[in-house]
Ligand SMILES: Nc1ncnc2c1ncn2[C@@H]1O[C@H](COP(=O)(O)OP(=O)(O)O)[C@@H](O)[C@H]1O
């Protein structure tokens with residue numbers, strides 16, 4: 001293999017995992033903008049997406065598209081439930097308290113997953129075959145193309161939702177100024193609920209599309225989620241464009257690092273990049289999102 | 295139209311309003327004057343339903359709305375233009391105006407919504423070329439116009455204006471007061487909070503003076519403008535400037 005095709009190979013696989021980080025990072029951003037908190041349960045939304053897909057597709061034998069849709073819906077509902085049952089009833093609005101609540105929710109969910117799905121590794125079939133296509137001399141799995149395509153579609157839909165729809169605009173308005181939004185008759189709690197649901201959906205999609213090319217376990221989302229978090233910080237926490245760029249950049253650099261230097265340090269790489277960027281520019285590549293929080 | 299009875303409000307146990315009672319009748323401009331920290335904004339927030347820690351009673355057109363949500367009150371036509379504009383800074387001017395019509399947007403067509411936005415631009419010509427600009431890039435005066443326009447997009451029957459002239463140059467202050475009078479002529483009722491007492495009293499029918507959470511004086515705007523205590527406390531600066 002020539003060094004160019006090798007490079008193409010690393011970059012394509014980097015963009016593939018980077019897309020996953022981007023989706024997860026977007027989930028972190030949306031909840032941050034709505035509430036000012038870091039939602040640690042985001043990583044479990046990713047796991048649950050994969051786990052639900054396994055159950056629906058393999059245990060119940062439902063068709064692929066239906067399983068996909070139902071798995072996303074389930075995690076969307078779980079996201080909403082986390083807000084409804086854990087965040088909203090909290091007597092304190094302090095960010096640190098709410099963050100601890102999400103850590104609790106995360107531990108609780110992961111325990112539940114372990115009981116329901118066991119500790120074993122599982123596998124999901126690729127969406128459409130496993131014979132690689134050759135692009136620019138690099139061998140690309142059809143699943144990678146699915147990941148790119150679905151990520152692109154999701155980012156496009158999100159953009160449309162936040163820039164064109166009444167609820168999307170209200171969620172943004174609420175993140176910039178919750179008090180003023182309430183004065184316009186926006187139900188602020190409902191916007192926060194929507195944000196959790198949306199983040200659940202994003203996490204689920206990330207989990208569902210990545211699992212065929214890794215393995216599935218009850219805690220598959222943890223490492224992916226941490227990388228997604230790193231991507232969000234890298235791009236500028238709360239900044240959605242930054243989240244996408246941060247995710248892709250992290251994926252590509254990680255893949256290049258693993259391929260050209262050593263795969264032993266693959267996971268360290270992400271955090272080394274993160275720490276380096278934050279030393280130089282603490283607000284991340286694109287600066288913090290413009291949510292104005294108390 | 296609006297009746298506030300024995301309203302008390304607290305911030306973590308500190309009492310900001312002490313048995314405030316006031317009334318606003320249909321078609322009036324009623325102004326509420328008082329020094330910084332008197333409790334004026336707190337009172338408006340209680341009326342808007344965004345201040346939780348309160349006791350007393352609030353009636354709107356005879357109905358008890360003390361427990362109504364902020365959302366329900368906007369629907370009834372009680373709309374506040376908050377102190378310091380409180381725009382959605384990164385949203386465009388048009389999006390800010392659209393947020394004003396948030397509760398109505400489901401029922402009106404987007405053509406209708408655009409027509410209303412154009413109507414606001416006609417009323418405040420300075421905003422005409424600024425529709426696509428982010429709100430925080432505007433000057434203070436323009437931002438105040440967006441804030442008033444956003445309030446008007448809710449189709450208010452009772453408009454609560456919290457210090458709309460705050461921080462504006464004199465020429466803009468006059469424009470704000472002129473707009474307030476126009477709104478009254480369009481059959482809207484207005485509760486106007488101001489520190490610029492002279493300007494506010496000049497366009498109001500009745501007035502209340504709030505001091506450290508208590509109504510200490512009330513009456514016709516003309517009488518209060520003549521009142522020695524009021525003149526000394528609030529008009530000194532203005533009178534000297536004349
Ligand atoms: N968020 C708050 N937390 C605690 N105290 C507050 C808060 N907002 C206002 N206060 C207090 O309540 C009193 C009334 O404030 P406010 O209603 O803003 O007065 P005004 O609008 O007349 O200047 C003041 O003593 C102020 O310090």
Ligand SMILES: [Mg+2]
Nearest residue numbers: 334335336377
């Ligand atoms: Mg005030």
